[in-house]
Amino acid sequence: MSPRAVAGRRVVVGLLVVLPLVWAWRRAVPAGSEVVNRGGIPLVADLMASALRPDLSADFLAVVLDAAGVTLVFAALGTAAALVVGLLGGLVLSDVAWGQRPPRVVRWVRVVLRGALVAVRSIHELIWALLFVSVLGLDPLVAVLAIALPFGAQTAKVFGEILDGVPPGPVRTLRATGSRPVSALAYTLFPAAAPILLSYSFYRFECAIRSAVILGVVGIGGLGQELVVSLQSRNWDQVWTLVGAVLLLSAVADLWSTRLRGDLAVVSCADWSGGKARRRRPTLPVPSGAGDGATRRSARAERSWWARGTALLAAPALAWAWVSSDVSFSGLTSPRTRDLTGRLLDDMWPPVLPPGGWPTLTGAVLDTLAMAVLAMAVAVVVTMLVGPWATRPHRGPMDEHTSLLTGLVRGFLWWASRVVLLKLRSVPPTVWAVIALLVLFPGILPGALALGIYTGGILGRLVAEAWESIDTRPRDALRVVGVRRWLASTAATTPPSVHYLVTYTLYRFEICVRETAIVGVVGAAGLGRLFAENLAIFRFPVITTLLAASFVVSVAAELAGRRLRRAFSA
Secondary structure (H helix, E strand, O other): OOOHHHHHHHHHHHHHHHHHHHHHHHHHEEEEEEEHHHHHOOOOOOOHHHHHHHOOHHEEEEEHHHHHHHHHHHHHHHHHHHHHHHHHHHHHHHHHOOOOOOOOOHHHHHHHHHHHHHHHOOHHHHHHHHHHHHOOOOHHHHHHHHHHHHHHHHHHHHHHHHHEEEEHHHHHHHHEEEEEEEHHHEEEHHHHOOOOHHHHHHHHHHHHHHHHHHHHEEEEEEEHHHHHHHHOOOHHHHHHHHHHHHHHHHHHHHHHHHHHHHHOOOOOOOHOOOOOOOOOOOOOOOOOOOOOOHHHHHHHHHHHHHHHHHHHHHHHHHHHHHHHOOOOHHHHHHHHHHHHHHHHHHHOOOOOOOOHHHHHHHHHHHHHHHHHHHHHHHHHHHHHHHHHHHOOEEEOOHHHHOOOHHHHHHHOOOOOOOOHHHHHOOHHHHHHHHHHHHHHHOOOOHHHHHHHHHHHHHHHHHHHHHHHOOOOOHHHHHHHHOOOHHHHHHHHHHHHHHHHHHHHHHHHHHHHHHHHHHHOOOOOHHHHHHHHHHOOOOOOOHHHHHHHHHHHHHHHHHHHHHHHHHHHHO
């Protein structure tokens, strides 16, 4: 590529970054508008001052414990239902499971299923919960279904990719010898894919805990509901106790999930979130000539007691969750549910525009996009400030003489930055939005700030894990020939680091567009706010229009993000 072409491409990339940011900022902060609500600053000061004296009374701790149990139950049952959907959907979508020439019926089912899965996962679980509340009321089943549907759609896509990542030779051999399809899959496909399927399932459980907290906004119980109630009643000491409970729950799930992924599939959270399931083969045998590291990883996977313990705990834990909860699927088939569902579908058709017509709908869509752009800008800033310290340093041959004090300081910074990222992503964006709305007037900016802080915790973790996988041999080679440490690190690791940052930023932007509905529901802006306003007055034909608009925006963002990622990788 000529220097002029390289320069031209850099200008285009620069414009693709700067122009959306300028447009989003001007839309969020029109000229002459007042942004800061000075009357809310004392409230935030009171909130911060209460951080050192959380409510630790026995009565309130009992409430927190009960709410944490409800959150865990919702997450466990929602994940279990999502895995059932994902396993069935993944089998239909898998090429390896059906062979090279699947029947025509299967090919048609796949086309319909792929479209349905995209539609289902384009709607955030919070919107699903609001719709289910219209039919089922404040039933615990609402939380389970709201998690199971979008998570099941996402899991089906990933499970299909995982199954296709298994070498097809054994399956084809058994099928060629006359084995039944079910037997061939049971003896070859599933055993080979089991480790990576299990690790992904626990990763979904980790995500479901965060979603169960978010669903508390609807009023169906759990830590999220207690957080919103405490924030609205300004019981700041209770807020910090609940935040601590959410952090503890997230930390345990995070550590367990990380250990499980490391033991079983040698796959990082960044791989799952970036859709790289097919790049890592789940096969455990180590090829001849593999290094000691690969041998150790394989042996570790085979004897992982974390995996065995998790598998053994899964069934009794689900049984406990089912028994201890009031969840019952009988409500789905009751005459009342059928009647309300029929009325809801009748009310939703035909779709109509919201009051104000196309300008209102178009404005909400543009607000949603502007919020997502600004949120990602905040998330990138958080990642660049915290991410480098959250990356576990690689020790090269020139690092043998590193002082003990330097090692201790580096280790402290690593743990501190990991805790900061955990805090940012554990607190639901709805809570960040409520806090932001104390000091900022309702609009795009508080929603973008809340979503950016939350996404920064996720993006920072993804990028930090990806940075840990960067090959450091070029850096070590530069240091051996006398290049100074900071210069060698900058020259050798900056290009791949930027690549990971851009790739995961584009990926999270797709998610962020969908998640703007969360902060919109609590009064920020965008399509989420229109959803909440129209659902509150049962204007269901408008809801249909908003669902269609949300679907179009989500799919457009996904396609654009995928195209940009491919262009950037090329």
